[in-house]
Every structure is written in C-alpha cells, then in structure tokens.
Amino acid sequence: MKTRIISGLIMIPLILILVFRGIPLAIAAFVLSAIAVYELFKGFSNIKVTGNIFIAWGALILLYALHFLVPERHDYLTFWLVVSIIASFLGIFRADKHRAEDALVTILGIVYVEFFIYHIIMIDEGSYGIFVWVVAGTAIFTDTCAYFTGFFFGKHKLAPILSPKKTIEGALGGVVGSVLFSVIFALIAKVDIFPHMVLMGVVGSIFAQLGDLTASAFKRKIGIKDYGNLIPGHGGVLDRIDSIIFTAPAIYYYLQLVFQH
Amino acid sequence: MKTRIISGLIMIPLILILVFRGIPLAIAAFVLSAIAVYELFKGFSNIKVTGNIFIAWGALILLYALHFLVPERHDYLTFWLVVSIIASFLGIFRADKHRAEDALVTILGIVYVEFFIYHIIMIDEGSYGIFVWVVAGTAIFTDTCAYFTGFFFGKHKLAPILSPKKTIEGALGGVVGSVLFSVIFALIAKVDIFPHMVLMGVVGSIFAQLGDLTASAFKRKIGIKDYGNLIPGHGGVLDRIDSIIFTAPAIYYYLQLVFQH
Numbered sequence: 292m293k294t295r296i297i298s299g300l301i302m303i304p305l306i307l308i309l310v311f312r313g314i315p316l317a318i319a320a321f322v323l324s325a326i327a328v329y330e331l332f333k334g335f336s337n338i339k340v341t342g343n344i345f346i347a348w349g350a351l352i353l354l355y356a357l358h359f360l361v362p363e364r365h366d367y368l369t370f371w372l373v374v375s376i377i378a379s380f381l382g383i384f385r386a387d388k389h390r391a392e393d394a395l396v397t398i399l400g401i402v403y404v405e406f407f408i409y410h411i412i413m414i415d416e417g418s419y420g421i422f423v424w425v426v427a428g429t430a431i432f433t434d435t436c437a438y439f440t441g442f443f444f445g446k447h448k449l450a451p452i453l454s455p456k457k458t459i460e461g462a463l464g465g466v467v468g469s470v471l472f473s474v475i476f477a478l479i480a481k482v483d484i485f486p487h488m489v490l491m492g493v494v495g496s497i498f499a500q501l502g503d504l505t506a507s508a509f510k511r512k513i514g515i516k517d518y519g520n521l522i523p524g525h526g527g528v529l530d531r532i533d534s535i536i537f538t539a540p541a542i543y544y545y546l547q548l549v550f551q552h
Numbered sequence: 553m554k555t556r557i558i559s560g561l562i563m564i565p566l567i568l569i570l571v572f573r574g575i576p577l578a579i580a581a582f583v584l585s586a587i588a589v590y591e592l593f594k595g596f597s598n599i600k601v602t603g604n605i606f607i608a609w610g611a612l613i614l615l616y617a618l619h620f621l622v623p624e625r626h627d628y629l630t631f632w633l634v635v636s637i638i639a640s641f642l643g644i645f646r647a648d649k650h651r652a653e654d655a656l657v658t659i660l661g662i663v664y665v666e667f668f669i670y671h672i673i674m675i676d677e678g679s680y681g682i683f684v685w686v687v688a689g690t691a692i693f694t695d696t697c698a699y700f701t702g703f704f705f706g707k708h709k710l711a712p713i714l715s716p717k718k719t720i721e722g723a724l725g726g727v728v729g730s731v732l733f734s735v736i737f738a739l740i741a742k743v744d745i746f747p748h749m750v751l752m753g754v755v756g757s758i759f760a761q762l763g764d765l766t767a768s769a770f771k772r773k774i775g776i777k778d779y780g781n782l783i784p785g786h787g788g789v790l791d792r793i794d795s796i797i798f799t800a801p802a803i804y805y806y807l808q809l810v811f812q813h
Contacts, residue, residue, distance in 0.1 A: 338652070366808065368630055373671075373801040376663055380766040383773065387713055391599070391773040395656035402637055402659065410634075452648055505641040512644065512652040540634040547627065 309423055312415050316423065321355050324408050327529040327536075328400040330518040334529075335396045338513045341389075342396035343382040350375035350401050354409060368406075375401045403536065404529070410539040419546050421480055425473060426542045429495025430502075430534035432472040433465035437500070440464020454507040462500055469496035487549060494545055495538045502537030506530065570684055573676050577684065582616050585669050588790040588797075589661040591779040595790075596657045599774045602650075603657035604643040611636035611662050615670060629667075636662045664797065665790070671800035680807050682741055686734060687803045690756025691763075691795035693733040694726035698761070701725020715768040723761055730757030752806055756799045763798030767791065 308319045325348060332342035353374065357367045379397035383389035415423050441461025449457040473492030477485060506529065510516065519527015569580045586609060593603035614635065618628045640658035644650035676684050702722025710718040734753030738746060767790065771777065780788015 335652070340653070369667075370805050370808070372633070372663070373668070373805065377762065377766075377798070380664075380769065381762070384711070384714060384765065384769055389773075391596070391770050392601070392653055392656065395653065395660055398659065398663065399656055402633070402663070406630075407634070450645070453645060501638065501642070504645065505638075508641065508645055509652050512650075537638070544631050544634065547631070 305427060309427055312420060312423060316415055317355065317358065317412055320408050320411055321351065323528055323532060324351055324405050326521070326527070327408075327518075327532060328404045330527040330529045331400050331404060332396060334510065334513055334515050334518050337515050340392045340396050342393060342400050343379065346375075346378045346382050346397050347400040347405070350378065351405050354405060358409075358412060368409075372402070372406065407536045407540055408532075410543040411535075414539070414543050414546065417546070419550065421482075422542055422546060424476055424480070425491060425495060426538045427535060428472040428476055429469040429492060429542070430499040430538045432468040433496040433499040434503070434534055436468025436471075437461040437465030440467075450504055450507075453504055453511060457504075465500060466493055466496040469493070469499065491542065491545055494541055498537040498541035499534035502534045505537070506533035566688060570688055573681060573684060577676055578616065578619065578673055581669055581672055582612065584789055584793060585612055585666050587782070587788070588669075588779075588793060589665045591788040591790045592661050592665060593657060595771065595774055595776050595779050598776050601653045601657050603654065603661050604640065605661075607636075607639050607643050607658050608661040608666070611639065612666050615666060619670075619673060629670075633663070633667065668797045668801055669793070671804040672796075675800070675804050675807065678807070680811065682743075683803055683807060685737055685741070686752060686756060687799045688796060689733040689737055690730040690753060690803070691760040691799045693729040694757040694760040695764070695795055697729025697732075698722040698726030701728075711765060711768075714765055714772060718765075726761060727754055727757040730754070730760065748810060752803065755802055755806055759798040759802035760795035763795045766798070767794035 305319070308315050328342075328347045328351070329344055332344055332347070335342060350371070354371050357371055361367050376398055379394045379401065382397055383391065383394045411423055411426055414420060414426065437457075438461065441456070441458045441464065444460045444464070445458030447459040448455070449459050449462050470489055470492030473488040473495070474485070476482070477488040482488065506518070510518065517526035518529035521527050566580070569576050589603075589608045589612070590605055593605055593608070596603060611632070615632050618632055622628050637659055640655045640662065643658055644652065644655045672684055672687055675681060675687065698718075699722065702717070702719045702725065705721045705725070706719030708720040709716070710720050710723050731750055731753030734749040734756070735746070737743070738749040743749065767779070771779065778787035779790035782788050
C-alpha cells in the first residue's frame with residue numbers, strides 16, 4: 292500500500308502541468324509518449340518481436356510538428372496515421388530478419404501510445420480545454436479508489452486471467468471515486484453540466500479500468516511484470532499512464548459527441 | 553503473361569463501379585474490404601497468429617454506418633479508429649490462448665485494409681470525386697506497365713529480398729504508364745490542372761508500387777504465396793487490390809494538401 296501512496300505522489304508533477312496546460316502539457320505528452328513507446332517495444336522484445344523505435348519516434352515528432360504547424364484543424368490526424376503506418380511497413384522491407392510482427396508492434400506503439408495520448412492535446416486546444424483535468428482525474432481517482440476499496444472490501448474476482456488481484460468491489464469503488472472527482476471538479480471549475488459530469492465520471496472510470504486491463508493483458512501475454520523500472524518499485528511510465536491512455540480519447544469523444552466542441 | 557491479361561479483364565467490373573460511384577462504389581469498397589481482411593487473417597494464421605474477424609467486420613460495419621449516418625464531416629474517423637482499436641484489445645482478454653499478436657493483426661486488418669480503402673469513399677464524397685478514377689488508374693497502369701516493361705527490358709533487380717521478379721526498369725515503366733494515364737484522364741475529364749496531373753501520376757505510381765511491395769513483404773514473411781484463391785490462378789482479392797490500398801490515401805491527401813477540398 293505504501294507503494295501506491297508514493298506512486299500517487301509521483302502524479303503531482305503531472306497535476307502541475309495540467310494547471311499550466313498549453314505548451315508544458317504538449318511537452319509532457321510528447322516526452323511521456325516517447326518513453327512509453329520505448330518501454331512498449333522493450334516489453335515486446337521479450338517475445339522476440341522488434342518494433343522500430345526510430346520510425347515510432349519519427350512519427351511522434353511529425354505529430355507534434357503538425358500540431359504546431361497546422362493548429363486550426365484536425366484533418367492532419369488521419370494523414371499522420373497513414374504516413375506513420377506506411378513507414379512502419381517500410382521498416383520490415385530491408386532484410387529477411389525483420390518479421391511481419393515487427394511492423395505490427397511499430398503500428399501498436401504509434402496508435403496505442405502516441406495517437407491515444409494525443410487526445411489530451413486535442414481536448415486542451417478545444418473550447419472545453421479545462422477537461423484535461425477530467426482525463427487525469429477520472430484515471431487517478433479510479434485507480435486509487437479501486438485499490439483501496441478492493442483492499443478493504445474485495446471478495447469477487449474481476450478478471451482472474453488478466454489481473455488476479457482485481458475485484459468487482461474494487462472496480463465499483465473506482466467508479467464511485469471517479470464520479471466523486473467529476474462532481475467535485477464541476478463544483479470547483481463552476482462547470483454547469485451536472486448530469487454530464489456524473490456520466491463522464493462513469494465513462495472515464497470504465498475506460499480507465501479497460502486501459503489498465505489492456506496493459507495487464509499485454510504484460511501477461513508477453514511475459515513481463517512491468518513495462519519499465521524508471522522509478523524503482525513503481526514500474527515504468529507506461530505502467531503509470533495506462534489508464535490515462537484510455538481516458539484521454541474517452542473524454543475527448545464524450546465532449547465531441549455531446550457538445551460538438 | 554496470359555494470367556496478367558486475364559487479371560486485367562477482371563478489373564472491368566471495378567471500372568464500371570467507378571463510372572457510377574456513390575452507393576455502388578461504397579458497396580464495392582465494403583465488400584472488397586470484408587473479403588480482403590478475411591484473407592489477411594487467413595494468411596496470418598499460417599504463422600499461428602489469429603486476428604479476430606468478428607471485431608474486424610464489426611468495425612467495418614460501424615465505419616460504413618457512420619459514413620451514411622454522419623455524412624457531412626470526417627471527425628468520426630478518429631472516433632471509429634479508437635473504438636475499433638480498443639475493441640481489438642478486448643478481443644484478447646477472454647482467455648490465455650489469445651496472444652498479444654492476435655490483437656495486433658486485428659488492428660492491422662482495421663487500419664491497413666478498412667481504413668486505407670475507405671479513402672476512396674472520402675475522395676468520392678469530396679468536390680474532386682471524379683479522382684477515384686486516378687486511384688484505380690494509377691494503380692492499374694503502374695501494375696500493368698511495370699509488368700510489361702520489366703518483361704521486355706528488365707535487367708536490374710529492384711527488391712530481390714521481397715519480390716525477386718521486380719526490376720528497376722519495370723518500376724520506371726510503371727511510373728511512365730501511371731503518368732500517361734493521369735494525363736489522358738485529365739484530357740478526357742477536362743481537368744485543367746496539368747502539372748498536378750503529372751505529379752499525381754508519379755505519386756500514385758510510387759505508392760502503388762509501395763503497396764505491392766508491402767503485400768509482398770507480408771506474404772513472404774508469413775510464408776504464403778497468395779492471400780487467397782478466389783479466382784483460381786489469380787490470387788485473392790487482397791493480391792488484386794494491394795496497390796489501390798496505397799494509392800487511395802496517397803491521392804486523397806494529395807488533393808487535400810494541394811486543393812484543400
């Protein structure tokens with residue numbers, strides 16, 4: 292439990308970045324994506340599949356370059372995806388030693404890490420920019436409340452194959468924590484869309500937990516315990532942000548669908 | 553060579569569809585995507601990787617449903633990608649027998665086959681809709697002219713590891729054929745943007761050949777000769793449309809970047 296509390300404290304710099312948003316947030320998203328994609332490829336090397344980190348980093352640089360060069364429209368996103376995916380294919384052209392799966396892991400890094408995280412920036416530049424707090428808040432409160440609820444009340448296993456320690460009680464506690472965060476956020480930020488805040492708390496929490504389970508599924512299937520060891524005992528960056536990777540697009544499209552911002 | 557000529561004739565129904573465009577074109581793109589993604593997964597089963605065809609087909613249905621429900625904007629494309637990619641992750645949750653690579657092949661089918669091909673529909677509904685002809689034309693003329701030029705003049709190998717029969721002479725012949733098509737198309741369609749048509753012929757041809765090489769690379773690396781055997785002796789649908797899969801986004805973004813249509 293001590294580990295959990297300390298890893299909670301590690302989130303503080305991230306929260307400070309959310310206060311400033313804009314350029315600091317873009318830099319943070321860029322750097323965390325660069326590290327997380329590296330960790331992902333390192334993890335897959337455990338099953339002898341080799342993502343091309345230079346193509347993935349090149350794609351990341353291109354994404355944020357396009358962001359600052361073409362700030363007023365999102366049409367460049369599908370362009371960027373096509374260019375990055377084709378580059379990933381070219382990465383296995385050179386020699387027979389490059390396997391088909393190598394290109395697929397490069398694509399995974401580009402879409403799952405870089406593209407998903409980028410939705411935070413898309414929220415930030417929209418008219419509901421302050422909702423980047425909801426991306427981080429629903430993820431962190433889900434994670435923390437699920438842990439403590441599970442610790443004290445957990446009885447029924449949630450997903451024994453993927454993540455043996457998770458319980459249904461914990462999952463529900465996570466949803467409650469996320470909704471509480473959303474409502475408190477609405478009060479502090481004076482956002483007058485209360486029913487939507489409750490729903491956004493639920494949606495954020497569900498996707499935070501799916502993000503967590505996805506990272507667990509990949510770790511289990513490629514036979515690693517953690518994606519990295521940046522802070523000893525706390526796993527890598529990807530282990531820390533696996534929930535945010537999913538809440539970012541979830542909150543972005545919730546806002547898009549409901550408010551067409 | 554007889555094989556080539558006959559397979560050229562098979563393209564005729566596709567050309568008829570290009571005359572009508574609209575709904576017939578959308579149906580053709582949908583059906584060809586459904587078959588091609590099935591063939592892709594069947595190919596990967598050769599290296600014991602199992603894409604989830606139901607998730608891929610579900611994603612395809614969702615894409616064309618969104619197309620007809622939300623026709624006026626393209627923002628739904630990134631939404632669709634996120635939903636489809638997350639669904640692909642969930643596909644490996646159920647049991648230990650599902651491998652990490654299984655999710656990656658499902659994603660490959662969704663982005664490489666379904667998303668790339670969909671760019672034909674995006675061109676069709678734009679103000680330069682007639683350029684769907686250029687997507688098919690540059691691909692077919694590149695393919696045919698590269699084959700004949702290589703057959704008669706080919707000396708220097710282009711990519712011996714991926715596709716031993718291809719020559720540099722053939723590749724250049726493909727570019728010439730593609731440019732000739734583009735220019736003739738411009739004359740017939742009375743499109744008054746001549747320098748762009750030459751450049752589009754070159755770009756289309758380069759991507760047609762990259763598309764061909766990508767399909768060859770995957771086939772070689774997963775150890776199959778053809779993706780299918782729909783028409784005996786002519787391979788599967790995916791073998792026939794591998795060039796168009798790449799010319800579709802190439803021509804779409806060329807038009808976007810140059811004409812902002």
